[in-house]
Amino acid sequence: MSADTLTAHRPRLLGRTAVNTVVGIAVLYTLLPVLWLVLAASKNRDALFSSNFFSLTDFSFVQNLRDLFAMDGGLYGRWYTNSLLYAVLGAAISALVSVACGYAFDKYRFAHKEKVFGLVLAAVMVPQTVLALPLYLMASATGVVDTFWAVFIPVLFNPFGVYLGRIFSQGYVPDEVLEAARMDGAGELTTYFRVSLRMLGPGVVTVFLFQLTAIWNNFFLPMVMLSDQKLYPVSLGLYTWNSSATVSPEYYPVVIMGSLLAVLPLILAFMLLQRFWKSGLTAGSVK
Amino acid sequence: MTTTAPPAPATRTPDAPVSARRARTRARRREHMACGVLMTPFLILLVAVFLIPVGTAVWLSFFSDDQPGLGFGPERTVFVGLRSYTAVLTDPTFLGSLGTVVLYCLIYIPLMVLGALALALLLDSGVVRLRAWAQLGLFLPHAVPGIIAALIWLYLYTPGLSPVVDLLSKGDITIDFLGVHTVLPSIVNIALWSNLGYNMVIFYAALQAVPREVIEAAVVDGAGPVRTALQVKAPLVRSSIVMVAMFTLIWAMQLFTEPMLLSQSSPMINSRFSPSMYIYDAAFTRNNYGLAAAASVILLLCTVALSYGVTRWTNRSQKEAAR
Numbered sequence: 001m002s003a004d005t006l007t008a009h010r011p012r013l014l015g016r017t018a019v020n021t022v023v024g025i026a027v028l029y030t031l032l033p034v035l036w037l038v039l040a041a042s043k044n045r046d047a048l049f050s051s052n053f054f055s056l057t058d059f060s061f062v063q064n065l066r067d068l069f070a071m072d073g074g075l076y077g078r079w080y081t082n083s084l085l086y087a088v089l090g091a092a093i094s095a096l097v098s099v100a101c102g103y104a105f106d107k108y109r110f111a112h113k114e115k116v117f118g119l120v121l122a123a124v125m126v127p128q129t130v131l132a133l134p135l136y137l138m139a140s141a142t143g144v145v146d147t148f149w150a151v152f153i154p155v156l157f158n159p160f161g162v163y164l165g166r167i168f169s170q171g172y173v174p175d176e177v178l179e180a181a182r183m184d185g186a187g188e189l190t191t192y193f194r195v196s197l198r199m200l201g202p203g204v205v206t207v208f209l210f211q212l213t214a215i216w217n218n219f220f221l222p223m224v225m226l227s228d229q230k231l232y233p234v235s236l237g238l239y240t241w242n243s244s245a246t247v248s249p250e251y252y253p254v255v256i257m258g259s260l261l262a263v264l265p266l267i268l269a270f271m272l273l274q275r276f277w278k279s280g281l282t283a284g285s286v287k
Numbered sequence: 288m289t290t291t292a293p294p295a296p297a298t299r300t301p302d303a304p305v306s307a308r309r310a311r312t313r314a315r316r317r318e319h320m321a322c323g324v325l326m327t328p329f330l331i332l333l334v335a336v337f338l339i340p341v342g343t344a345v346w347l348s349f350f351s352d353d354q355p356g357l358g359f360g361p362e363r364t365v366f367v368g369l370r371s372y373t374a375v376l377t378d379p380t381f382l383g384s385l386g387t388v389v390l391y392c393l394i395y396i397p398l399m400v401l402g403a404l405a406l407a408l409l410l411d412s413g414v415v416r417l418r419a420w421a422q423l424g425l426f427l428p429h430a431v432p433g434i435i436a437a438l439i440w441l442y443l444y445t446p447g448l449s450p451v452v453d454l455l456s457k458g459d460i461t462i463d464f465l466g467v468h469t470v471l472p473s474i475v476n477i478a479l480w481s482n483l484g485y486n487m488v489i490f491y492a493a494l495q496a497v498p499r500e501v502i503e504a505a506v507v508d509g510a511g512p513v514r515t516a517l518q519v520k521a522p523l524v525r526s527s528i529v530m531v532a533m534f535t536l537i538w539a540m541q542l543f544t545e546p547m548l549l550s551q552s553s554p555m556i557n558s559r560f561s562p563s564m565y566i567y568d569a570a571f572t573r574n575n576y577g578l579a580a581a582a583s584v585i586l587l588l589c590t591v592a593l594s595y596g597v598t599r600w601t602n603r604s605q606k607e608a609a610r
Contacts (some may be wrong), residue, residue: 134340
């Protein structure tokens with residue numbers, strides 16, 4: 001009997017080890033490049049190109065940091081501020097606008113509702129690159145090209161946020177709440193801002209986080225719209241610095257340090273708001 | 288609530304007082320007003336940064352700036368019909384870029400979907416240690432912006448900078464990660480690294496929603512963990528699989544950031560490597576708006592057709608599974 005259980009257990013133990021090994025390798029695959037970035041950020045230029053990368057003799061993290069903010073007259077600080085402005089402000093407005101619209105799709109009836117909603121969903125499919133040229137021409141015609149607004153306004157549009165908003169509204173705001181508020185004689189908009197929006201809180205945060213990531217990642221649109229380096233977001237700035245690095249290698253350490261700093265805000269946002277986006281992902285995928 | 292409730296049932300009777308009916312229409316109108324206020328900001332954006340641009344792209348693709356005569360006289364915009372489309376579709380560089388992105392999709396999407404699903408199933412099997420930490424580690428690259436992911440990997444591909452290339456060369460293996468045949472897999476790797484954990488979290492969340500009784504029933508019926516995972520759990524998260532495949536496809540068709548950055552260091556990537564790069568090159572380097580617009584419309588149509596294909600295909604196999 002004991003031999004029987006032993007043979008039954010051995011493959012399970014083997015399977016357990018195999019599973020843990022596979023997951024472990026996957027985690028190393030995702031973590032090691034980030035670890036490389038952290039290590040590389042603490043190296044000076046010579047150590048970066050030396051063969052024994054893992055020695056910690058030439059530690060110059062602080063020096064790199066200083067170089068980064070001094071390079072090209074402190075451009076990096078500008079880029080960072082720009083990115084924060086584009087991303088945080090843009091994502092906040094975008095989330096409020098999208099969720100309000102999704103809520104209206106869920107709670108109100110009007111003509112051709114599903115057709116309009118279908119159009120919104122179709123917009124998710126359209127590549128950024130298709131819209132870039134017309135947007136550029138429109139921006140040139142109205143004179144906003146190469147200004148803050150040329151990048152800021154298009155990123156407010158988030159059709160997937162409307163889709164999520166509708167699902168969250170179905171899930172979090174029971175119709176009875178609206179009925180009760182109407183009976184109490186509360187206005188529709190008052191009800192939305194005082195009651196519904198509070199219930200939709202986690203949904204708004206999820207949409208905010210999605211859009212924050214998208215805008216922080218945004219590269220194509222700024223590249224098309226902006227020529228003034230002072231308006232660049234971090235992504236585009238690092239891209240131009242990297243192209244300079246192929247000619248003048250003193251850019252390598254600052255690009256690496258700049259990349260490390262540019263990763264931090266999103267990691268921070270994801271950690272602080274973990275509770276919300278996890279529920280948001282489920283809502284988006286189960287449907 | 289009960290204290291303030293008006294005599295609502297009275298309004299439903301056919302001989303309802305006129306005032307009550309009027310109150311109801313007023314309520315409807317108030318609802319319409321509120322609905323309008325809530326939707327207007329988004330609808331303005333929809334028109335201004337989506338509908339008009341798409342319309343403009345289509346319009347541009349049928350027109351061209353023609354210089355009359357020998358370059359004398361003012362430039363004027365003329366209708367050229369399908370000329371731009373013919374130009375794009377007979378341009379070998381555009382067809383090449385389309386071929387590149389199709390090949391990229393064929394390598395990337397199966398790897399992504401199967402990899403993320405496999406990891407989610409492994410994590411859901413309950414034998415993984417430190418599960419929360421593993422998830423966090425796998426998810427981390429999602430917080431790394433695309434251009435920075437491309438930067439990190441570009442440096443990891445660059446001989447002299449990269450400890451990976453150094454290690455391999457110590458073992459007498461020399462791989463040029465940015466060579467003719469390796470550059471596309473190298474780009475796939477960057478995209479895979481960035482998005483694997485994110486999609487894994489989506490699948491994992493969906494797997495968590497599978498009722499435990501279903502899995503217990505499978506175990507009672509004698510299905511082993513592998514069979515339970517592949518034949519019970521995986522089919523139950525089909526809708527998530529379709530969604531992930533769709534979004535991966537839509538994003539993959541737009542391939543731009545990674546090759547654009549790698550092109551700074553690799554001669555294997557020209558300025559028309561992918562359709563999006565072709566559009567950028569046509570619009571902003573060659574200033575040929577008609578050509579860029581026609582290429583945009585073609586890219587859009589390809590994306591829509593492929594997404595439609597994915598949904599059709601999954602619907603059909605779903606029906607077959609139901610049979």
